Amino acid sequence: MPAPRQVSMAVIGAGGVGKCFLTQLHFLASKLCQSPSAPIYLSLIYVSTSKKAIYHADYRSHSNWDSELQASTTPPLALPQLSDYLVKAPGKTVLVDNTSNQEIANAYPDFLKKGISIVTPNKKAFSSTYQLWQDIFHAAANGSGHGNGGYVFHESSVGAGLPVISTLKELVETGDEVLKIEGVFSGTMSFLFNSFQPVAGGGGKFSAEVKTAKDKGFTEPDPRDDLNGLDVARKLTILARLAGLKVESPTSFPVQSLIPKELESCSSGEEFMERLPEFDGQMDELKQEAEKGGKVVRFVGSVDVPKGEVKVGLEKFDKSHPIAALKGSDNIIAFYTKRYGDNPLIIQGAGAGGEVTAMGVTGDLVKVLRLLH
């Protein structure tokens, strides 16, 4: 019978996704420590928000992170100090970054080199400069360089908990030829266009649908952060790189912004929302043009691997196309490959939300724990 193993856990971010993750972590930890033959003890040694943190110099585990964090007056550790703290923690260490912070992402190579594994939904780590991508996967034990560092997994950086990244990796690793990746990669854009132009007909004015989406909490606080297409561009950058393309950044290929040129200078989200109805006519034209051909408009991203082309923007789809038939705020991702032929491998479902995003992170943690013998 092998000796019980201890794994130290550090979690940055305790908001929407972070909170759900910490609940799932509690569930996972209680199962793992009960394994009759190979128990693993997950010890929560660090939790931080942007304002405060909880941790002990002697690495004691926090069993009531929620109340302890509320009561805490300790500021979070700066990244170099966090790295020093974690490297001396008992057993192996896993850092869970539930933020979308670029500065933390930039520090991944350093953490990985020190043997700290990382699981994260943080898109910025994998969709910023190609240099950062290379540095991360050169340092990681499961990267191209097969370094001696920690492991890194980021399933939730595309499609939340949907098995998108693991599936793409497997296609590539087993020698399939990925020809095209296409889909709806944003829950916000999915909801907007499924409401703006439902397959069954009808739908409201575009600005009204944006307002509804904002009111339902389906957009960022400032909807321009969804409408500029950058979120989708980041996800396409990640998928294109996994498929073997050297995409320099999410702004190095054509991305269609749904922010009208005339509104680019708006000084606030409020002003933008007030003026958006002026442009409903343009969107209605698009809708009618698609309708004439028996089609609907959707905001999609695609990667043409052999051509090395990535693009993000509006496209028209036949009403019988799976992308047209999407519901609610679901994502859909289609992999066209040599093996799968004319009918792609399709993955579909909720691609946003705390619980499903956290599920991808927790699933990645399970993978890391299996590898950390």
Added chain:
Amino acid sequence: MPAPRQVSMAVIGAGGVGKCFLTQLHFLASKLCQSPSAPIYLSLIYVSTSKKAIYHADYRSHSNWDSELQASTTPPLALPQLSDYLVKAPGKTVLVDNTSNQEIANAYPDFLKKGISIVTPNKKAFSSTYQLWQDIFHAAANGSGHGNGGYVFHESSVGAGLPVISTLKELVETGDEVLKIEGVFSGTMSFLFNSFQPVAGGGGKFSAEVKTAKDKGFTEPDPRDDLNGLDVARKLTILARLAGLKVESPTSFPVQSLIPKELESCSSGEEFMERLPEFDGQMDELKQEAEKGGKVVRFVGSVDVPKGEVKVGLEKFDKSHPIAALKGSDNIIAFYTKRYGDNPLIIQGAGAGGEVTAMGVTGDLVKVLRLLH
């Protein structure tokens, strides 16, 4: 830099799936041995068909398995002898069972206990008696008993290379509540009903569609082996067990056979095919009844986890339902869970064929190699 590792590979079955797998193995091996920092040498020490085998007493690797196997006059090793041979092989050993043989499946617990890992699309290992299921996962290092044995993976036992089993496992492991699993689990049944009653209307007589499917090679040599529903029942047994239900066998729940009672006594597949048109009237009635309600008939399987119910048979679906809109011989699997809410997590694509089935096996092999440090 870690020392290069050698892993011994034994492959049973070199027909449709086996041949594709061996080609993918060649691709994988050539990549793994080139890793600059952590090369792995996959050594092919045994390949067998039902009639002959190739292996060397000194465990030399076979680099031209195809021609060597053709030239071989050596019979395959009996399972106890194979087990003895493999247990003494250099490095860790992985057995790839590309058959659908029950006798080989019954020997899995023995292989696993001896530290031999198994990857396989063989449904019979996981859908026969519950006792065999328990014995396998008690012995396996990645099973419920966390034994000290080999690892076992069987992604291709449901939906070929589609990420069905890995996704279900992750939902369960991360604490989601799986409520219902529903889908089309047979490429043959998919093709038959997509042709018999297309959403757009039309379609031929049922017996004619069976004949077309048989001529195209989409059915077993004897189509009754598809029409009896047992193949789908085996897949549902596997998924239900993974979701936590103690399903005793694939015949312990309701399975609708499409073999008319009157034809159960046919002595041959030919006689069956000749007489099947007598029953086209019954199938046409079903079709018209569905059509009246704006629906189509499909052959599906489902697991209701809270109720502990598994069933396989014909059901009607609205024409807008993803199951109705399936194309060709694609499979579709929908997971309804607490986290995913009203809109299920859906996986869709080719669920049969040598290349995609082998891909699931090769993907599993990659997982095992990661775990075999």
